[in-house]
Amino acid sequence: MSLDKQDVQKIAHLARLSLSDSDAEQYKDSLTSILDLVAQMQSINTDGVEPLAHPLEAKQRLRDDIVTEENRRDAFLANAPQTEAGLFLVPKVID
Amino acid sequence: MNWEVVIGLEIHAQLATKSKLFSGAAIGFGAEPNTNTTLVDLGMPGALPVFNKEALRMAVMFGAAVNAKIGMTSVFARKNYFYPDLPKGYQTSQMDHPIVGEGFLDITLDDGTVKRVGITRAHLEEDAGKSLHEDFQGMTGIDLNRSSTPLLEIVSEPDMRSAKEAVAYVKMIHSIVTYLGICDGNMAEGNMRCDINISLRPKGQAEYGTRTEIKNVNSFRFIERAIYTEIERQADILEDGGKITQETRLYDPDKDETRSMRSKEDANDYRYFPCPDLLPVELTQEYVDIIRNNLPELPTQKAERFMREYKLSEYDANVLSATRAMADYFEKVAEIAGNAKLAANWVMGELSKYLNTEGKDITESNVTSEQLGGLLVRIEDNTINGKTAKSVLQSMWEGEGSADQIIDAKGLKQVTDTGAIEEMIQGVLDANAAQVEQFRASDEDKQKKMIGFFMGQVMKASQGKANPGKVTPILNKLLKG
Secondary structure (H helix, E strand, O other): OOOOHHHHHHHHHHOOOOOOHHHHHHHHHHHHHHHHHHHHHHOOOOOOOOOOOOOOOOOOOEEOOOOOOOOOHHHHHHOOOOEEOOEEEEEOOOO | OOEEEEEEEEEEEEOOOOEOOOOOOEOOOOOOOOOOOOOOOOOOOOOOOOEEHHHHHHHHHHHHHOOOOEOOEEOEEEEEOOOOOOOOOEEEEEOOOOOEOOEEEEEEOOOOOEEEEEEEEEEEEEOOOEEEOOOOOOEEEEEOOOOOOEEEEEEEOOOEOOHHHHHHHHHHHHHHHHHHOOOOOOHHHOOEEEEEEEEEEEOOOOOOOOOEEEEEEOOHHHHHHHHHHHHHHHHHHHHOOOOOOOOEEEEEOOOOEEEEOOOOOOOOOOOOEEOOOOOOEEOOHHHHHHHHHOOOOOHHHHHHHHHHHHOOOHHHHHHHOOOHHHHHHHHHHHHHHOOHHHHHHHHHHHHHHHHHHOOOOHHHOOOOHHHHHHHHHHHHOOOOOHHHHHHHHHHHHOOOOOHHHHHHHHOOOOEOOHHHHHHHHHHHHHHOHHHHHHHHHOOHHHHHHHHHHHHHHHHHHOOOOEOHHHHHHHHHHHHHO
């Protein structure tokens, strides 16, 4: 399977990345070579093999349901370029 | 044409944990913006999620309550999209291996028929933050308190065929999650939100029509109205030979209409993949069995027990078991009064009138179950009659104290002393000598009609305190002369 430049631009848009035309050309080739590798792996018979959800042979550890964190709003807001009334401000979004 | 509506529902139930799904921040409705957040909730690079044990237990409880297969290995996945109230750029959710698999529940419709609705799955996911669009000089304000709040998304099969069935299903889910104590069920606060998938097809056709999804409806009433307006809209389009566009719509309760949410293309390309920050969750059979064997009594079981144990009608049993708070209230009153039927009548009758008038929930009742039980005890032991009890309840509702305090303070104790009653009745008959003459001259049928007049006069003379059971035989005896 090979990608065209339009596919690459779509993927970039979904990831909110801006790509120049020449970058897109380059990524088209490198992404296509990844897909080629995937295609090669697809030819292996995996009947009866469970899909792997995580490379570590371990299971999830759980946390007790206890509130352990205190309010650190001031410190968090200090990282933001713009705040008001305890809120982070971002450019207006209208869906 | 005769259309059949097909409805499937996705319900987001907020799990009633103390801390968040993946962080140790508190959960609280109405807290100051961004005060319940951590580095994890803010999506800071390197901050890692740790899964809340209690959220897992609650999800398994739900699965057990709806007869579902439990996912012994469940996997978290990332649902990728960009929105400012989701700072990580993905929502941690579940895709291929949800915690709760296929199940079902039974709903009872208004006409008493029982319908089985399939549950496709229920999965754990985190909520996003909140965007505030007003008052920030052209900017949007972001509050991340809600981010990483645990949600259980419950997906039904497209098994419902009317708005009424859909509402009955949502009410049953609401009832189950509140009985289990895994969700507060406060729809106004967004504890439970509902996405409605809806399509029409000509009656008799096997394939489904194109569906639309109405997002985020948050009251039983709005669910019903949104479905009615959407059925009408789709039917109009189809009758005119048009086609339904598969899209997401919003219900506007003020205008009572649904409208399209203009979403950008690609908006639904979520590119799910297993979350590398979280390992698969493995459950043991023993863990699931312990939860299954310790489930609390569920609404349907409670209704059945009310019919069996208290000899209530099916209707009464269903009303009284609809919420856990209502059921607990009723059972407490019944226990104190020692008469379940009387308790049922008062809870569903007089008490509900006060609650409805003031738009209150049973949990907000001015009169506690202990107080109402105390009132009914005084009916049972003939201290007061039912009519007096109604006025005592009113005083109780207005905060004048317990039944006994009010009965004492107002001197409402029923007169049961036979001598005193006889004396009082004689007084009434003396005062109405002409009517007594007339009574004695009348035939039996006429007399039966006239007895009500004397009864009324006696009750009036006793200010409602005479025990009607004692008055009737004495009145009959004295009237006959």
